[in-house]
Amino acid sequence: MAALAAPTTGTTKEKLATYLVIDTGPIVSSAASPSYYLSSADRIFTTPAVIAEIKDEASRSRWETIWKPFVEVRSPKPNSLKVVAEFAKKTGDYRVLSATDMGLIALGYELELEVAGGDWRLREAPGKECKGPKPEGWGWEGKIVGEAPKKEEEKKKDEEPKEEEKSSAAVEEVAEQLEATTLETTPVESPSTEEAATAYEDHQQPEGMVETTDEPTEEVAESNEDSEDDDSDGWITPSNLHRHMHPTPKASTAAVVEKLTVAIATVDFAMQNTLLQMNLHLLSPTSLIRIKNVRSTVLRCHACFFVIKHPTATSHFCPRCGSGDTLRRVGCSTDANGVFKLHLKKNFQHNVRGNVFAIPKPVAGTCSMKGVPDAPVLREDQKEYTRAVKWESYRKEKDLMDQDYLPNILSGTRRRGSAIRVGAGRGKNPNQVGRKRK
Ligand SMILES: [Zn+2]
Structure with a gap:
């Protein structure tokens, strides 16, 4: 192999x-x-x-x-x-x-x-x-990179202290310049230089460092090395054509840093x-690009702040406090540092309507019982709930290729949507301000 x-x-x-x-x-x-x-x-x-x-x-x-x-x-x-x-x-x-x-x-x-x-x-x-x-x-x-890049690495090792000094000097210059011009950007600058330094130590690749630092430092580093390219930046001229024709170290290592x-x-x-x-590395199977940030959604109970990381179709109740109808879908992400973050809306206000009056009684004489069902589901251990879950699982098992399958319009089944309804149900809020009739 x-x-x-x-x-x-x-x-x-x-x-x-x-x-x-x-x-x-x-x-x-x-x-x-x-x-x-x-x-x-x-x-x-x-x-x-x-x-x-x-x-x-x-x-x-x-x-x-x-x-x-x-x-x-x-x-x-x-x-x-x-x-x-x-x-x-x-x-x-x-x-x-x-x-x-x-x-x-x-x-x-x-x-x-x-x-x-x-x-x-x-x-x-x-x-x-x-x-x-x-x-x-x-x-x-x-050990792994192979023979060809090894020579470059050796060269880099020789040049390492000089370049490090140069780059740190450049960074200091930038910091000074920024201090002189804007006060706001200076606090951002110091951690980035630290990061750059650590990245530099890790990879022994100066290009990698440029990639991690902010743009201003990159510009200055370039201008220190060759001031001629400053004005021709972004233009393809005969002098820099070879750089655009062949992947330059900067361009190639920006994509593959380590x-x-x-x-x-x-x-x-x-x-x-x-x-x-x-902290194991993750790649996208289709594009083979390194994934550093994974986004998904979780359910969060707004009563006790419990987070259900892997919600299923039947997560209707909070496993910690048992509340129904308190679970809200919240965006979350995991970054390359392994930090799991919830993205909560700033100043989010929960809808507290419907907490004043009792749940309305069902209206008899209609198929849908208007109002609310006879026994509204409020807790997970209610027999109405377990029955509804069972019904839901049966509904999903229905095979469309089944020859005996009849669509609802032919079979006469009137139940539509999810069979599981927690609490009074949507639109059944007695305190809700309804649409006014003209
Ligand atoms: Zn809870």
């Missing part, structure tokens, strides 16, 4: 990741091909559970013919599974992660240990700092959330 990776490593283009772990998606999809993935990673991995998931004939044959020679199938060790399971329990994703998902994360974790030489890059628990400093004498970039140790390509949100919080 290593021999397969050999011809691809010879290319001059820097690959995004050393190892890539893929999900079922790419194999099942007819659009994806192994060569596309091998253009971004040296080796591709997956777990036996993923292969077992491929059931249909077409996908099976695609796996056998196209994918099998290029993908290494490996099952994770029980110990890595245990570590991942422990972590997923802490992030709250354990319940929704399937055994296959868990296996993929565990494989990613295991490969990370091999490539990075330990778990120093990973987090022990969500929101914590990474475990430790890079072990001494273990620069995985130098070579990732191990990347996992998945679209599953629970997996993405766990991966980012563990």
Whole structure:
């Protein structure tokens, strides 16, 4: 298998990741091909559970013919599974992660240990700092990147102190200039320089640093190096044509700043959330672009502020306080630092209408009973609720291909929409200000 990776490593283009772990998606999809993935990673991995998931004939044959020679199938060790399971329990994703998902994360974790030489890059628990400093004498970039860029690195190592001084001097200059011109931007400047310094230490790539810093510093750094290019910025002239023709170091490294140790390509949100919080790298399976921020929505109880991270079709009640009708959909995101954030609206006011009068009584004599149902569902353990959930699950099981299936208009079924209604129901609020008749 290593021999397969050999011809691809010879290319001059820097690959995004050393190892890539893929999900079922790419194999099942007819659009994806192994060569596309091998253009971004040296080796591709997956777990036996993923292969077992491929059931249909077409996908099976695609796996056998196209994918099998290029993908290494490996099952994770029980110990890595245990570590991942422990972590997923802490992030709250354990319940929704399937055994296959868990296996993929565990494989990613295991490969990370091999490539990075330990778990120093990973987090022990969500929101914590990474475990430790890079072990001494273990620069995985130098080991993995290959022969051709090594020379450049050696050169960079020689130039490193000078450039560092130069860049820090440039940054200081910018800070001074900014202090002189605007006072507002100066506090932003100091952390960015720190970041740049750390990024510089990590990658040993000055271009990477430019990428992380703010635009003003970049401009000044350029002007310090070559003042001629200042005026010709943005224009293609005979003097800078070669730079536009060939990918310049700046342009290429802006896209690929650091070579990732191990990347996992998945679209599953629970997996993405766990991966980012563990600090494992995440790629989009379609575009193979690194995902640094995952967005989704959660349900949040506005009575007790409990957050349901993985809402299901039947999450109608708060698991902590038991309130019905207090769950609100809230946007959330997980960033590359593993920080889970809720995006709450500023000055959001909850609708408190309907809290004054009692729930209205049902109006007899109509099919829909106008008003509210006989026994409105207010708590999760009511028999009306359990019955409604059962009915809902039956409704979903209806198969459209079933020959005995009749559409509602023929069968006479009058129930429409969701059968589960918590509280008085929408539009049944007795305190609501109705539309006035003219
Ligand atoms: Zn609650």
